[in-house]
Amino acid sequence: MRQSSARRAAFVAVAAAVLGFVFAAYSTYDYAEQLDRQVHAVHCSFVPGAPVSTDGDNPCKTALFSPYSALFRATWWGGVPISLFALGAFSFFAGFGVYLALSERASNRSFGFYATVAWAPVVASVVMFAISVVRLHVFCKLCVGIYLCTLVLAVAATLAWHAKYTEDLALATTAPGDYGAPSSRQSGSAVLLWLACLGVASVLPAAAYVALLPDYRPLIGKCGQLKVTTEVHKGLLKLPTAHPVRPVLLFEDPLCPTCKAFHERLVDEGIFDRLDVTLVMFPLDSECNWMLDRSLHPGACVLAKAVLCGEGGGARAILEWTFDNQEDLRELGKKGSSFLEAKIAERWGSDLAACIGRPQTTTLLNQHLHFAANNHIPVSTPQMFLGDKRICDEDTDLGLKYTLAQLAPEVLP
């Protein structure tokens, strides 16, 4: 028997749902791998099953560590990745699609239901896509794969519904019949049942994930503390914030991508403006930092001095400018200090550029570095101390909100 257009479209929807399921599975796997608080590579390819990406900072990692990749972060360490809900939803859409594709007499209402609910993931995809454009400025291939699958699924489901309607209309004209169609009450019950199935399917993987999560409470705040809490020269930099309620000490490098991500995370979560921030510049550049035998971020010393020269209201703006233009500034830093100084003069004026060259500024930066040395902190950035307690590196990304909820709930908006 010739297959109807509606069923063919349903098959396409099934294929999209299965592919979306695979993308969501890889995304979920990458997220769950991080639960051991170690460093893992992540998948980042349009080809399902392709090996993990070898480059350290790829868009999928950026998306994964962004505040938008999971829900309920303050309740559970790392939160619940949204890909888990996608995983369950795609399962439902695949199963329902199979039903529509195989059934010769699936009702128009069931096609209508499928087409309607299939747009819900598209709404989620549009929101996440907008976040990628506006906030993350990167496109994670796995995420894009999921977005496309939701779109194809929704379009195919809608086409299937339309085809089914047309076919039924044609059939009704030529050979009208009731086909034992369910009553409106029965149909309503069926829709409720399908919705319940969609809900259960969407939530079940997330429920299993939450139920099995390790208890992170014993690990929080066990990563050391400051030995020397004050800098004798009073040279550390206070960053003004809107509603500071808890003192925090941040060790930052203007050219460190993780610092940028960390800063943006704090700002995006609404946490930064509730912190009483003292900033310690800790550039990973051997030009000023004797703790390195080679520069990880050439030019970071010059930019750190620029931030120090902005003491008062300007420091935060300069720090955020360095983060916003990090890639360009990193390239200039590789060319030489003079290129960076010219760029700083162009953006912030010649007074600030002159300040960078003053011996007092060099001494001030040196005092920051000695503060780090006196405290024997790990040579890495960023680092966050809540009071004198060091927040573990793992708790500054995925576990940030959970950790703050445990140690300093007043900083959460």
Next chain:
Amino acid sequence: MSETNFRIGRSRAPAPSPARPRRAGLIGSAVGLVLVLVATASVATTVTSAKSRLEHPDSPGQQAVAVADDAEVAYCTPAFKQVLQRVLNACGLVGTEQRRGCQPADVKTFASINDDDFNALFTPLRDRGAVILFDENSDVLDDGGKALLQQKWQERKGARYFFVVARASRDGTTEGNRALSHKRANSVLFHLKEATNDPDLDMQVGILWLGSEFAQLSKSFCGWPNSRSDKACTPEAINRSAFVSWVDCRL
């Protein structure tokens, strides 16, 4: 769109067998259920595995992270550090709140090495430090001396201790030269205090005054960076001095 639209005819077409939709429903449900269960099981496995790695970390795989500390460079040999440690202990930089400095007799005692070996210890500091020169029988820092001293102070980088080793030429009496070298060391210290206003200065600067009786500098030290490079350097002139340098050693 609604199903009522096509429920308008009176003649009835033969209805398809109800077995097929039911079978399709079963297959569809089974596919959905299997996918949900596979997803849930794989999530459970991944989370459980991460939990296990969290509780039993694979320690050999973990990379040691460097720890921030003061600088430690090649010239920090055991012999150099031994003398340095003795200077720090005897001259009050370690373990006491108050710096007090060291006299020639102390240096002779704690260094336990002869003059040449003592001076040789400082050879690696040739480019790191500088010789601040004074006029005969004077402890007054001239402008060149002040400028060079401040320049060297600002070149701290990762060093923890700044050493001032003051001397006098053999022109006067032993007692007089001892006092003069002490004054020269203090001139350096007082200028640093005034110029830097550094509250931590006393815990960073170690001063030694050697008079004219210990570790006199030979003329070869005239080649070191000094505050009067435009003037003639004699064996007497190079000893009317204070050698200053940051020391990049951890103790």
